[in-house]
Amino acid sequence: MSDATSNQVLTTQDGKPLKAALARALRREKMRSLLLIAPLLIFVLITFVAPIFDMLFRSVENQIVSETIPRTVVALEEWDAETGEAPGEDVYNALLFDFIIAVENKRHTQLGTRLNYEQTGLSSMFRRTGRRVDDFGETYADQFIDLNEAWKEPVTWVTVMASPSWIEAQKAWASNPTGPEPAFELSPAALDVLPATSDLYGAFAQFVQVEENDSPTEEDPWTPIYKALYQDLSANPNAATAFSGEAATLVGQAAAAVPAFETVSVKELFIDADEDWGSAENWAVIKTFAPTYTSGYFLSAADAQLTPTGVEMKPDDEQIYLFLFYRTLLLSIIITISCLLLGYPIAFLLAALPLRYSNLLLILVLLPFWTSLLVRTSAWKVLLQQQGVINDVLVWTGLISDAGRLVMINNQTGTIIAMTHILLPFMILPLYSVMKTISPSYVRAAKSLGANDWTAFWRVYFPQSIPGIGAGAILVFILAIGYYITPELVGGTSGIFISNRIAFHISSSLNWGLAAALGTLLLVAVLLLFVAYDRIVGIDNVKLG
Amino acid sequence: MRKQICFSSGIAAAEVSERSKTKNTYFRFGDTMENSRGAAVKYDSVQKSYDGESLVVKNLNLDIPPGEFLTMLGPSGSGKTTCLMMLAGFEPATHGEIYLNDRPINNVPPHKRGIGMVFQNYALFPHMTVAENLAFPLQVRKVGKAEQQEKVKTALEMVELGAFGNRRPAQLSGGQQQRVAVARALVFDPELVLMDEPLGALDKQLREQMQYEIKHIHENLGVTVVYVTHDQTEALTMSDRVAVFNDGVIQQLSTPDDLYEDPQNSFVAQFIGENNKLNGKVVEVQGEECLVELGDGTKLKADKVNVSSVGDKTTLSLRPERVEFDTHDQMDNLVNGRIEELIYLGDHIRVRMNVAGNSEFIVKVRNRGEKRKLGVGDTVQVGWALNDCKALDAVG
Numbered sequence: 001m002s003d004a005t006s007n008q009v010l011t012t013q014d015g016k017p018l019k020a021a022l023a024r025a026l027r028r029e030k031m032r033s034l035l036l037i038a039p040l041l042i043f044v045l046i047t048f049v050a051p052i053f054d055m056l057f058r059s060v061e062n063q064i065v066s067e068t069i070p071r072t073v074v075a076l077e078e079w080d081a082e083t084g085e086a087p088g089e090d091v092y093n094a095l096l097f098d099f100i101i102a103v104e105n106k107r108h109t110q111l112g113t114r115l116n117y118e119q120t121g122l123s124s125m126f127r128r129t130g131r132r133v134d135d136f137g138e139t140y141a142d143q144f145i146d147l148n149e150a151w152k153e154p155v156t157w158v159t160v161m162a163s164p165s166w167i168e169a170q171k172a173w174a175s176n177p178t179g180p181e182p183a184f185e186l187s188p189a190a191l192d193v194l195p196a197t198s199d200l201y202g203a204f205a206q207f208v209q210v211e212e213n214d215s216p217t218e219e220d221p222w223t224p225i226y227k228a229l230y231q232d233l234s235a236n237p238n239a240a241t242a243f244s245g246e247a248a249t250l251v252g253q254a255a256a257a258v259p260a261f262e263t264v265s266v267k268e269l270f271i272d273a274d275e276d277w278g279s280a281e282n283w284a285v286i287k288t289f290a291p292t293y294t295s296g297y298f299l300s301a302a303d304a305q306l307t308p309t310g311v312e313m314k315p316d317d318e319q320i321y322l323f324l325f326y327r328t329l330l331l332s333i334i335i336t337i338s339c340l341l342l343g344y345p346i347a348f349l350l351a352a353l354p355l356r357y358s359n360l361l362l363i364l365v366l367l368p369f370w371t372s373l374l375v376r377t378s379a380w381k382v383l384l385q386q387q388g389v390i391n392d393v394l395v396w397t398g399l400i401s402d403a404g405r406l407v408m409i410n411n412q413t414g415t416i417i418a419m420t421h422i423l424l425p426f427m428i429l430p431l432y433s434v435m436k437t438i439s440p441s442y443v444r445a446a447k448s449l450g451a452n453d454w455t456a457f458w459r460v461y462f463p464q465s466i467p468g469i470g471a472g473a474i475l476v477f478i479l480a481i482g483y484y485i486t487p488e489l490v491g492g493t494s495g496i497f498i499s500n501r502i503a504f505h506i507s508s509s510l511n512w513g514l515a516a517a518l519g520t521l522l523l524v525a526v527l528l529l530f531v532a533y534d535r536i537v538g539i540d541n542v543k544l545g
Numbered sequence: 546m547r548k549q550i551c552f553s554s555g556i557a558a559a560e561v562s563e564r565s566k567t568k569n570t571y572f573r574f575g576d577t578m579e580n581s582r583g584a585a586v587k588y589d590s591v592q593k594s595y596d597g598e599s600l601v602v603k604n605l606n607l608d609i610p611p612g613e614f615l616t617m618l619g620p621s622g623s624g625k626t627t628c629l630m631m632l633a634g635f636e637p638a639t640h641g642e643i644y645l646n647d648r649p650i651n652n653v654p655p656h657k658r659g660i661g662m663v664f665q666n667y668a669l670f671p672h673m674t675v676a677e678n679l680a681f682p683l684q685v686r687k688v689g690k691a692e693q694q695e696k697v698k699t700a701l702e703m704v705e706l707g708a709f710g711n712r713r714p715a716q717l718s719g720g721q722q723q724r725v726a727v728a729r730a731l732v733f734d735p736e737l738v739l740m741d742e743p744l745g746a747l748d749k750q751l752r753e754q755m756q757y758e759i760k761h762i763h764e765n766l767g768v769t770v771v772y773v774t775h776d777q778t779e780a781l782t783m784s785d786r787v788a789v790f791n792d793g794v795i796q797q798l799s800t801p802d803d804l805y806e807d808p809q810n811s812f813v814a815q816f817i818g819e820n821n822k823l824n825g826k827v828v829e830v831q832g833e834e835c836l837v838e839l840g841d842g843t844k845l846k847a848d849k850v851n852v853s854s855v856g857d858k859t860t861l862s863l864r865p866e867r868v869e870f871d872t873h874d875q876m877d878n879l880v881n882g883r884i885e886e887l888i889y890l891g892d893h894i895r896v897r898m899n900v901a902g903n904s905e906f907i908v909k910v911r912n913r914g915e916k917r918k919l920g921v922g923d924t925v926q927v928g929w930a931l932n933d934c935k936a937l938d939a940v941g
């Protein structure tokens with residue numbers, strides 16, 4: 001019988017396949033339930049999933065180098081850091097062009113800050129150079145202007161560099177300026193024979209139009225553009241043939257004069273501005289961090305660093321994060337265990353008492369939730385400090401001498417005490433809800449079978465409360481491992497957690513990439529522990545009631 | 546198979562234990578208990594109050610001889626579980642003393658009493674396998690590994706669950722769990738086993754089967770069993786003696802047949818089996834007999850059970866199957882009644898009649914196949930013997 005039916009598709013009365021009919025019948029239901037959860041789903045996606053992915057991305061993202069100094073990055077490809085020599089003139093030329101654009105756009109300091117994470121001193125080098133880079137083309141600008149006053153005029157540059165159609169359009173616009181000026185276009189001739197000049201002038205024109213809301217016909221060009229023109233004309237003495245009219249005359253005149261120009265080394269200009277530019281080591285850092293994506297943040301987060309020769313651990317005195325991770329884990333485990341030790345008897349009592357009393361006790365357990373976290377933490381400061389209540393009582397009772405007051409705050413002890421107190425309810429509640437479901441008849445049965453109180457508890461009650469322990473421990477541990485306010489307030493230096501460093505990098509040092517990498521490592525560590533927990537205890541052994 | 550019913554009323558407790566002693570010993574779990582039998586239990590003026598305001602158990606005196614199957618039967622809230630818990634040691638007696646084998650046990654903690662117990666919800670430990678559950682009482686008694694295994698195996702075989710040792714309780718059906726619970730309560734050879742409504746969660750068919758099995762085990766092992774139920778059929782089928790509880794007081798303690806045949810008061814008569822009630826007043830007393838006048842003036846002869854003198858109000862109790870349509874002049878009581886309703890039930894016919902103003906008067910007629918000329922609305926004469934009609938304390 002089953003053979004006959006299994007081979008033929010079941011259909012509804014009107015002959016449609018049963019499966020399709022069922023799917024259609026269920027689709028409306030599904031749509032409706034999806035609509036119901038849609039607000040929450042969207043909320044979670046926007047406020048939880050998206051930020052996490054953004055954070056993960058930040059920890060590897062490194063576009064700033066290749067975006068700010070693209071020409072330099074390309075030029076550096078040829079250079080070999082192993083030689084120990086600073087790169088050649090062409091790299092500095094590329095750097096000059098990149099730098100002037102970056103300086104005008106005020107982006108060079110950001111790059112300096114970014115590179116400073118990898119090599120201290122680069123930030124000030126970038127800032128100092130930024131102030132002077134506009135003068136680096138001066139020598140060439142002066143010589144062109146000496147040759148022909150016209151090179152001083154912005155309009156001259158437009159005549160040479162702009163495409164005829166743009167010049168037309170610009171003129172039409174100038175006679176009746178409504179809306180923004182037409183976007184600047186380079187002339188095909190210039191692009192062809194003056195590549196470096198086109199590149200830089202194009203950037204200049206765009207900058208003037210977009211950032212300054214001005215016209216290239218009225219702004220003096222940056223001096224490095226003269227250097228670019230010099231470079232192009234020396235490379236291509238017949239450049240004038242590509243042009244016509246006034247432009248051809250100008251370019252031709254300049255091309256003829258260029259071989260006699262006095263030259264300066266851009267490399268020396270940079271080294272003159274800041275001698276660190278001559279250091280091969282600094283260039284190696286720039287080259288190492290040139291790629292769009294980097295493992296640098298993660299390596300820093302693991303106390304390692306990326307060097308031109310590969311990955312290596314940082315010197316001992318600079319290692320900090322691995323130890324902090326270790327301490328965070330250790331303290332979280334200690335806090336979880338002390339929560340368990342303190343919480344288990346309370347939960348047991350709660351579950352054993354008649355409802356009337358257990359409700360009252362439960363309110364007491366929840367009471368801490370009604371006071372601000374800051375207030376509770378500060379209360380511990382009052383209690384635990386050396387001139388605090390506990391020390392005073394101990395001195396008063398003569399248990400310790402006045403000189404031997406205990407240090408219980410601004411160290412690990414303070415963190416453990418305060419966080420155990422704050423996280424205790426998160427242990428008690430799951431324990432309580434699991435214990436409440438353990439029928440007293442189990443313990444009675446155990447006793448009737450001959451087990452004394454302890455055996456009945458240990459062999460029968462305790463194993464059944466393990467799911468509650470599991471849930472409470474996971475909850476407390478995960479909350480503890482990411483805790484930040486309390487260690488910050490009572491942890492001193494020896495009691496702070498990795499999250500305090502993350503907060504520091506987010507709000508003070510603004511090294512978000514490193515903060516993201518640390519956060520990602522923390523997330524991975526928690527997930528790994530979670531998997532280990534699943535292997536050892538079994539996640540289905542976790543119950544909230 | 547049902548135990549042979551002893552019709553001579555008032556079977557002696559000693560006789561019961563004598564029977565148990567001679568049972569075969571095939572199912573014994575260990576050598577140590579080879580010649581043992583059940584324990585004797587005695588409640589001596591036991592009272593219990595939970596709140597200090599009302600007594601849940603009022604002056605309980607109860608003697609349970611070794612090897613007896615005693616059932617506590619009663620409506621919900623009558624104090625059965627409380628009595629059991631006091632015996633098991635989970636509730637202290639407010640007053641009085643409980644003896645186990647003539648030893649007072651009020652101050653003995655539960656785990657030292659050596660009493661096996663089957664709970665209503667079985668209370669099998671969910672985190673242990675069936676075998677581990679059974680081994681638990683042996684482990685806490687520090688029984689050797691080999692002996693443990695041996696006993697667990699025997700116990701599992703006794704309840705026909707030999708292949709289920711490695712399962713968790715949750716993987717068993719209700720009936721199987723129940724059997725494991727019984728086996729666990731017996732595996733350490735207790736002399737006394739307490740069962741608190743152990744079959745309450747089972748369906749009717751399974752319940753009947755388990756009743757038989759528990760009874761069978763009891764007969765084989767000879768342990769004393771104190772069994773709590775509110776199902777009277779269960780109590781009647783299984784027990785040597787039944788203690789009928791109401792309101793914290795034992796209303797009657799006797800063998801099942803006595804309970805049915807000779808109820809000592811109206812509560813027992815109502816609670817056990819079906820019963821016709823006729824309210825009246827005693828007008829004449831003659832030795833063990835009395836004459837009762839009903840509300841409509843009908844006079845009936847009855848067994849004087851729970852009335853003392855002329856003028857007492859009384860309720861007559863009469864089993865429906867003891868009323869006859871085939872009347873003859875020698876019958877002690879003859880009355881006319883009108884047939885109100887006929888219900889055909891196969892093996893018998895229930896006839897609802899209006900007799901002496903009571904329209905709920907039921908008569909059960911055996912279906913002998915002959916065409917009876919009974920019709921609704923007919924007025925017919927019914928009769929019964931004096932001994933079948935008990936004059937008990939007045940109700941309602």
Ligand SMILES: Nc1ncnc2c1ncn2[C@@H]1O[C@H](COP(=O)(O)OP(=O)(O)OP(=O)(O)O)[C@@H](O)[C@H]1O
Nearest residue numbers: 595596601619620621622623624625626627628775
């Ligand atoms: N722990 C307790 N605290 C207070 N009162 C209780 C407690 N246990 C039982 N009682 C009361 O004692 C009375 C007898 O209860 P008990 O459990 O003995 O009844 P029972 O005969 O077993 O009823 P059932 O057939 O419903 O199980 C009830 O009125 C009950 O309310």
Ligand SMILES: [Mg+2]
Nearest residue numbers: 625626627741
């Ligand atoms: Mg009960």
